Amino acid sequence: MRPFTFERAKTPADAAAAASRNPGSRFVAGGTNLLDLMKLEIETPTHLIDVNGLGLDKIEPTEDGGVRIGALVRNTDLSADERIRRDYGVLARALVAGATGQLRNMATTAGNLLQRTRCPYFYDTNQPCNKRTPGSGCGAIGGYSRQHAVVGVSDACIATHPSDMAVALRVLDATVETIRPDGATRKIAIAEFHRLPGDKPQIDTVLMSGELITAVTLPKPIGGAQIYRKVRDRASYAFALISVAAIVQRDGTGRVALGGVAHKPWRVEAAEAEMPRGAKAVTARLLADAKPTAENAFKLKLVERALASVLAEAKGAQP
Amino acid sequence: MKFDTPAKTNPIDQLKVVGKPVDRIDGPLKTTGTAKYAYEHHDVAPDTAYGYVIGSAIAKGRITSINLNEAKAAPGVLAIVTADNAGKLGKGELNTAKLLGGPEIQHYHQAIGVVVAETFEQARAAAQLVQVKYERAKGSFDLAAAKDSGIKPKPGFGGPPDTSVGNFAGAFASAPVKFEATYTTPDQSHCMMEPHASIAVWKGDKLTVWTSNQMIAWGVRDMAKTLGIPKENVRFISPYIGGGFGGKLFLRADVLLAALGARAAKRPVKVALQRALMMNNTTHRAATIQRIRLGATKEGKLTAIAHESWSGDLPDGGPETAVSQTRQLYAGANRMTAMRLAVLDLTEANAMRAPGEASGMMALEIAMDEMAEKLGLDPIEFRILNDTQVVPDNPAKPPSSDPQSKAPEEKHNPHPPFSQRQLTECFRTGAKRFGWNKRNPTPGKTRDGHWLIGIGVAAAFRNNLVTKSAARVRLDNRGIVTVETDMTDIGTGSYTIIAQTAAEMMGVPLDKVVVRLGDSSFPVSCGSGGQWGGNNSTAGVYAACMKLREAIAQKAGFNASDATFTDGQVRSGNRTITLAEAAGDKGLVAEDFIEYGDLDKQFQQSTFGAHFVEVGVNAATGETRLRRMLAVCAAGRILNPKMARSQVIGAMTMGAGAALMEGLVVDKRHGFFVNHDLATYEVPVHADIPHLEAIFLDETDPTSSPMKAKGVAELGICGVAAAVANAIYNATGIRVRDYPITLDKLLDKLPEMV
Ligand SMILES: Cc1cc2nc3c(=O)[nH]c(=O)nc-3n(C[C@H](O)[C@H](O)[C@H](O)COP(=O)(O)OP(=O)(O)OC[C@H]3O[C@@H](n4cnc5c(N)ncnc54)[C@H](O)[C@@H]3O)c2cc1C
Numbered sequence A: 001m002r003p004f005t006f007e008r009a010k011t012p013a014d015a016a017a018a019a020s021r022n023p024g025s026r027f028v029a030g031g032t033n034l035l036d037l038m039k040l041e042i043e044t045p046t047h048l049i050d051v052n053g054l055g056l057d058k059i060e061p062t063e064d065g066g067v068r069i070g071a072l073v074r075n076t077d078l079s080a081d082e083r084i085r086r087d088y089g090v091l092a093r094a095l096v097a098g099a100t101g102q103l104r105n106m107a108t109t110a111g112n113l114l115q116r117t118r119c120p121y122f123y124d125t126n127q128p129c130n131k132r133t134p135g136s137g138c139g140a141i142g143g144y145s146r147q148h149a150v151v152g153v154s155d156a157c158i159a160t161h162p163s164d165m166a167v168a169l170r171v172l173d174a175t176v177e178t179i180r181p182d183g184a185t186r187k188i189a190i191a192e193f194h195r196l197p198g199d200k201p202q203i204d205t206v207l208m209s210g211e212l213i214t215a216v217t218l219p220k221p222i223g224g225a226q227i228y229r230k231v232r233d234r235a236s237y238a239f240a241l242i243s244v245a246a247i248v249q250r251d252g253t254g255r256v257a258l259g260g261v262a263h264k265p266w267r268v269e270a271a272e273a274e275m276p277r278g279a280k281a282v283t284a285r286l287l288a289d290a291k292p293t294a295e296n297a298f299k300l301k302l303v304e305r306a307l308a309s310v311l312a313e314a315k316g317a318q319p
Numbered sequence B: 001m002k003f004d005t006p007a008k009t010n011p012i013d014q015l016k017v018v019g020k021p022v023d024r025i026d027g028p029l030k031t032t033g034t035a036k037y038a039y040e041h042h043d044v045a046p047d048t049a050y051g052y053v054i055g056s057a058i059a060k061g062r063i064t065s066i067n068l069n070e071a072k073a074a075p076g077v078l079a080i081v082t083a084d085n086a087g088k089l090g091k092g093e094l095n096t097a098k099l100l101g102g103p104e105i106q107h108y109h110q111a112i113g114v115v116v117a118e119t120f121e122q123a124r125a126a127a128q129l130v131q132v133k134y135e136r137a138k139g140s141f142d143l144a145a146a147k148d149s150g151i152k153p154k155p156g157f158g159g160p161p162d163t164s165v166g167n168f169a170g171a172f173a174s175a176p177v178k179f180e181a182t183y184t185t186p187d188q189s190h191c192m193m194e195p196h197a198s199i200a201v202w203k204g205d206k207l208t209v210w211t212s213n214q215m216i217a218w219g220v221r222d223m224a225k226t227l228g229i230p231k232e233n234v235r236f237i238s239p240y241i242g243g244g245f246g247g248k249l250f251l252r253a254d255v256l257l258a259a260l261g262a263r264a265a266k267r268p269v270k271v272a273l274q275r276a277l278m279m280n281n282t283t284h285r286a287a288t289i290q291r292i293r294l295g296a297t298k299e300g301k302l303t304a305i306a307h308e309s310w311s312g313d314l315p316d317g318g319p320e321t322a323v324s325q326t327r328q329l330y331a332g333a334n335r336m337t338a339m340r341l342a343v344l345d346l347t348e349a350n351a352m353r354a355p356g357e358a359s360g361m362m363a364l365e366i367a368m369d370e371m372a373e374k375l376g377l378d379p380i381e382f383r384i385l386n387d388t389q390v391v392p393d394n395p396a397k398p399p400s401s402d403p404q405s406k407a408p409e410e411k412h413n414p415h416p417p418f419s420q421r422q423l424t425e426c427f428r429t430g431a432k433r434f435g436w437n438k439r440n441p442t443p444g445k446t447r448d449g450h451w452l453i454g455i456g457v458a459a460a461f462r463n464n465l466v467t468k469s470a471a472r473v474r475l476d477n478r479g480i481v482t483v484e485t486d487m488t489d490i491g492t493g494s495y496t497i498i499a500q501t502a503a504e505m506m507g508v509p510l511d512k513v514v515v516r517l518g519d520s521s522f523p524v525s526c527g528s529g530g531q532w533g534g535n536n537s538t539a540g541v542y543a544a545c546m547k548l549r550e551a552i553a554q555k556a557g558f559n560a561s562d563a564t565f566t567d568g569q570v571r572s573g574n575r576t577i578t579l580a581e582a583a584g585d586k587g588l589v590a591e592d593f594i595e596y597g598d599l600d601k602q603f604q605q606s607t608f609g610a611h612f613v614e615v616g617v618n619a620a621t622g623e624t625r626l627r628r629m630l631a632v633c634a635a636g637r638i639l640n641p642k643m644a645r646s647q648v649i650g651a652m653t654m655g656a657g658a659a660l661m662e663g664l665v666v667d668k669r670h671g672f673f674v675n676h677d678l679a680t681y682e683v684p685v686h687a688d689i690p691h692l693e694a695i696f697l698d699e700t701d702p703t704s705s706p707m708k709a710k711g712v713a714e715l716g717i718c719g720v721a722a723a724v725a726n727a728i729y730n731a732t733g734i735r736v737r738d739y740p741i742t743l744d745k746l747l748d749k750l751p752e753m754v
């Protein structure tokens, strides 16, 4: 870990301004991802801005019938919130499928969205990795790639985004709210928030330097059976091989997003038109341009089968 | 005391304390955080500095330059030791690769230096500033590719590389029913909770190391050898150990680098190997490729058995002895086994819990299930049909099975009897308890909602090893009995069973016994490994207590043979005195060891069991979840049922991991284990493990030692993974011969989704 300076910001605008004053700074929320990466010198900020005191830890109703989730709301609190459990069940389920109780007590909404990939080559500083050291090559291509992405990949990087929560936010059409160092705020649709790797895998999201996430908002609840199915090698405390977040209405229409298959939560709205025709048809559209490796090609079939069982469960769950 | 005739009735048979499920005597220390582990002896050296180990970034080649300038100038740095300035170093007898590499690099994450600084954070940060340039050399990293270049290894722990009885080729060719398959097991890492850690303190030319090591005497010897100093100048202290599983049998880089760092910094230094180094720097269980051929009569009598195994290791290393059990487990007149060893430039391969059998049983016990099906026999009945009370294939052993003695070769019996063998009883008892008769023998037919349900079985088998072990026992004027031995407690319960042994022998309650372990200034014990610790260490304490009884009797003017020791008193005829009185102000001390004759050659001492497993396999995704597990064990006298159960259920958990998720992944281009942390090397978590039941058949083995006990801690893992694999087959009809059995290996063959 490199030495760094530390400050505690008082307001969101302060935090963003502090970030622009200190190039090479990072915000720290729960610290469950950032501090690990700093110890390994994969992240080497020179200045940390603690955002825990910004008062962004509330879950409130919005005017249009949705909810606003403060950026600092802990994963545990969010998954336990009554409205979230009742109206956005897929989110509550995705949250509790992630990490462990201890980690969720620390992990925040913004930090979870911004957690970095779990690619093992990214974590080993002796190995080539374009995401960690642009231009050094990709260790996973031609190496151990069982966990890696099958769609939206590039020749530079085949990493996945590891978050469960983000997959549920994608299927719920969430919006990320931010404030920039100049005080300007903006709203970013979750669909636009995470990037594909392309030739710049070092950049995970569309956030600009110093831009602070203040909240994530969810639109008015849309009902339906809300299911989050995470498939993994052990029963708990493991990242998803693949995951399926689905909202299925009584007439068989609905929405689907996938985790563990791409550099971002994966959703193809056009594929959802196939939902009444079943999992095979949906998967064919969702993963149409898949470019798996020999080690992770099984994910295509796994998605189809997991989705089939989710759709069957949804049918059974309809009142 | 020499143990060379079967034990008769002795004070242990009273079973007033021994055999009782008493709690761990070290439990309160551990649960309150006051048992000090290697890294936590803050009191012994308040001015301790911190060492951080640098691991090689390449697997094979040379260091062409190291630039230390920036690192030396970093805040807090006290010293940096590399091969350039470490002085001349030797290599321990039990180390294959050098513990401090450079300029030649033998494997990935081989230690190439240690940075010593005032704080851990400073040492870690400075270590990142060390600039190393390498020249890579081509290495061999792929077992499947290197397999055919494998050579016949030297005879070692697992006996000779090749054995043969009768005429396998002929019998196999003419067998009415034949079966052949190849199985693979992956490299595995011990992944004990406590990393390798040491604090080194020099006083003049004398070195004391607080460390975490299973085999104190081996460690001291190899440390002295590596440093080129007399053994007498090295002391190891290792009272508590946070798990080892074989990963701490040997001297490792933490000890050496703490000592070198301390010498260079002229300060005590502590070093813990960072988690990533556990996989690529220390030892691991080697991957295997195993080919099994079985021939049988139509009725199911095995007539031909062949088991061949290939594994890899660094040059001068050893094989994974995966064929060992096949020489002993099932009858059959014609048989052969063979091990071949290829050179692989991965970190060194060595023992992990039940080396040999753990891997070998993973293959053999699937093969037995497959053959039973081919024969149309129940897998339990098939095994019972081929049970044997004599060893079918007993090659002339290397000098002795005693890992520490150098006894001359004995006359050789090709088919010695087993001292005890209750394999059939284990199966029968387990079948009844588990409800085996409810299992549908046709695979893929039992369902519970989304789950395909299956039940599987496998034998458990592991040999019992006898080896010299010493102890010292003191009696003081308060009647307190203190046992001292360099035996270690790696979480197994050594403290407790040793206390129980001394209490039984001296006729005192447990709370009058103090046990002190893991210090090389104490008499040399068997140490912890190979499931030999429990029986041998307590037998050594038995010997020392016998001597103390004599000393007490003599002091009291009693005849030792008719003195009885009960309730803190010694009695002879109608005279009684308390132990406290007998000890007097000076106290009494006795020291002795147990050593063995050739009973282990006259009788094959082994431990047996049967594993039963019920799994559910998710019909959609192929995820396997365990539903029930049972182990029935026959392993001699159980010295403490509570501790033995803990060992067996822990081993079952480890076996479940081996079956379903554990495996180091080799990057065959760069030559290293990629998943080198606990997030990516998956071991079971609580949610993976169902209710576990472990039961022990009543057994005493008078040939093993005066304790009549044998090992249990490794027996528990042998066969578990195969039982899981067989249950998955029963659930799905899919045979996976390639561990771990992850869902991707099932997916293509699962029933169509409707
Ligand atoms: C062992 C382990 C297992 C895990 N398993 C799972 C799992 O199964 N599923 C899963 O989804 N996750 C898992 N996680 C990841 C966990 O969810 C994340 O570590 C956590 O959500 C990160 O949140 P945090 O608040 O601690 O972020 P931090 O570590 O504090 O920050 C992460 C990043 O976000 C930035 N940041 C934080 N707040 C803001 C803000 N308001 N605006 C802009 N930038 C900000 C930081 O600068 C940093 O770059 C696991 C983590 C661990 C360690």
Ligand code: SF4
Pocket: A117, A119, A120, A121, A122, A128, A129, A130, A131, A132, A137, A138, A139, A140, A141, A156, A157, A158, A159, A201
């Ligand atoms: S997949 Fe991406 S994160 Fe992984 S090594 Fe390649 S570039 Fe790095």
